[in-house]
Amino acid sequence: MNKTNVLDTKMFSNHLANAWNIGEGVQPVTALNPDLHVDDAYKIQLYTIQQQVQSGQTITGKKIGLTSKSMQTMLGVGEPDFGHLLDGMELKNGDSLSFKKLLQPKVEAEIAFILKEDLVGPNITSFDVLLATDYIVPALEIVDSRIKDWEITLVDTVADNASSGFYVLGENRKKITEVDLKQIGMALYHNDVLQNTGVGAAALGNPAKCVAWLANKLADYDVALKAGEVVLSGALSATIEVKPGDRCRAKFAELGEVAVSFTE
Amino acid sequence: MNHHLIAELTEYVHNAEKDKKEIEKITAQLYPTLTIEEAYMIQEELIKQKLEQGYKIVGPKMGITSEAKMKQMNVKDPIYGYIFDYMIVEDGDFISLSDYIHPKVEPEIGFVLGKDLEGPNITVQDVLDATEYVFPAIEIIDSRYExxxxxxxxxxxxxxxxxxxxxxxxxxxxxxxxLDMVGVTLSINGKVQALGAGAAVLGHPANSVARYANMISRKGQKVKAGQPILTGGLTEAIRLSAGDFVQVKLGGIGEVSFFVKK
Known part of the structure; x- marks a missing residue:
């Protein structure tokens, strides 16, 4: 079998949610069914999000993952993936986040786009993205996996909402006319020690190209990018593993800083 | 010029683009007395056919915008045509030479308006007041004529x-x-092949948008907000070859590039 039915979708969604009941990562969904296709995985993700919306959460945007050549090579894929952002995932700049809400978090630094117009694929270009962008802000994404030890394939992470956890946006809003997206430099600090550096071009050559990819990909699932939504456009450097007591801070050229810390 | 002849000549140029085969110019033998007005009737039919095929207009493009070219062709007005969605190449991507006949590139300054502009009597200042963005662009031209x-x-x-x-x-x-003082270089594989400044386009690139607004106002049309507008080549056009890395830099604006494969 390579197509999931509604019952299976619910079963896989519940399987991932069970990570919270047992307090640790569960088996990959591909261990339960090795024939699962990435389309099935998006169906599982969309089902999970639908459940969360029905229980009162609001979709605030989308995140794009696997935007670097190294991540794509690691998972053996040729394109990015996406997940949904919900209001319950949003943190304020400088907030502390309890490990009670986390399983095995990692932090990555990204450029976030806030849209002023809907973007409806297919045939969306980077240029269309720029015209539809209200402003950009610096962002940290706290990725987390409901799958044990991050033993994921593309299908596993897609089913698990692209390993989304939480996100933090900086306050320093910049218009597209004030920056050179491809060349924005970024330094990521872990407990005030420089961990790594990155640049806008790390995300598919241009963060706007990632957003264009997303708008076109979403068209396959009849989902649109809406005005007002946040789009996390993809990590600009390697992720950092964190533990309680840690603090992460990213400093961006032109965009300022964004930080988050972790407690027990 | 009757509808039958318009349809026939439209098919003639449209097929050349579809088949990627160069043709003899219309005025050589087919219809030597073709006027500018008749030529725009053919262009309108061509655009109608592309829209019917499902392609979308991205925005207008200006041509014959340098004093030298205008003098050479003995005309007073620049000309315009339209960029379609199937023509768009992403910044940093590549094109395949086999998809074209004999392509050339020109560096250009692009405009995006924040509000509609309706001629006549549109001035450079009107254009600047209505402009939301300017951006670097490369136009790939590929005349269907030999x-x-x-x-x-x-x-x-x-x-x-x-x-x-x-x-x-x-x-x-x-x-x-x-914008008139923006310096431009067109490099291929790191070597500067053509250079100039913004004023090369009708004294000021915004003048190109003004002329376009005034020209189409005669047809009751206006320039639409949100559409990218290509204002015309800032230098002579340079022929492309397989293996080229084409980069355009505009001082104070930015750069744009693409690769050429076989």
Whole structure:
């Protein structure tokens, strides 16, 4: 079998949610069914999000993952993936986040786009993205996996909402006319020690190209990018593993800083 | 000029683009007396056919915008055509030479308006006041005529040689840049092949948008907000070869590039 039915979708969604009941990562969904296709995985993700919306959460945007050549090579894929952002995932700049809400978090630094117009694929270009962008802000994404030890394939992470956890946006809003997206430099600090550096071009050559990819990909699932939504456009450097007591801070050229810390 | 002849000549140039085969110019033998007005009728039919095929207009493009070219062709007005969605190449991507006949590139300054502009009597200042963004661009022209040999009506009928556009992602406010003084270089594989400055386009690139607004106002049309507008080549056009890395840099605005494969 390579197509999931509604019952299976619910079963896989519940399987991932069970990570919270047992307090640790569960088996990959591909261990339960090795024939699962990435389309099935998006169906599982969309089902999970639908459940969360029905229980009162609001979709605030989308995140794009696997935007670097190294991540794509690691998972053996040729394109990015996406997940949904919900209001319950949003943190304020400088907030502390309890490990009670986390399983095995990692932090990555990204450029976030806030849209002023809907973007409806297919045939969306980077240029269309720029015209539809209200402003950009610096962002940290706290990725987390409901799958044990991050033993994921593309299908596993897609089913698990692209390993989304939480996100933090900086306050320093910049218009597209004030920056050179491809060349924005970024330094990521872990407990005030420089961990790594990155640049806008790390995300598919241009963060706007990632957003264009997303708008076109979403068209396959009849989902649109809406005005007002946040789009996390993809990590600009390697992720950092964190533990309680840690603090992460990213400093961006032109965009300022964004930080988050972790407690027990 | 009757409908039958318009349809026949439209098919003639349209097929050349579809088949990627160069043709003899219309005015050589088929219809030597083609006027500018008749040529725009052919272009309109050509555009109608592309829209019917499901393609979408991205925005207008201007041609014959340098004093030298205008003098050479003995005309007073620039010309315009339209860029379609299938012609767009992403910044940093590649094109395959086999998709074209004999492509050339020109560096250009692009405009995006924040509000509609309706002629006549639109001035450079009106354009600047209405402009939301300017950006670096490369136009890929690919005349369907043998050796780029054509008269003004021929090139108008051929959608002003439009075949490709690469838009850079450095969008700027027009008030932050002296557009007539923007220096431009067109490099291929790191070697500068052509250079110039903004004033090469009708004294000021915004003048190109003003002329376009005033020209189409005669047809009751206006320039639409939100559409990228290519204002015309800032230098002579340079022929492309397989293996080329083409890069355009505009001082104070940014850069845009693409690769050429076989």
């Amino acid at each position: 050796n780029f040999n054509f008269t003004l009506p021929d090139v108008i009928a051929d959608n002003t040689s439009a075949r490709g556009a690469v838009f850079g992602t450095n969008l700027r406010n027009p008030e932050d840049v002296a």
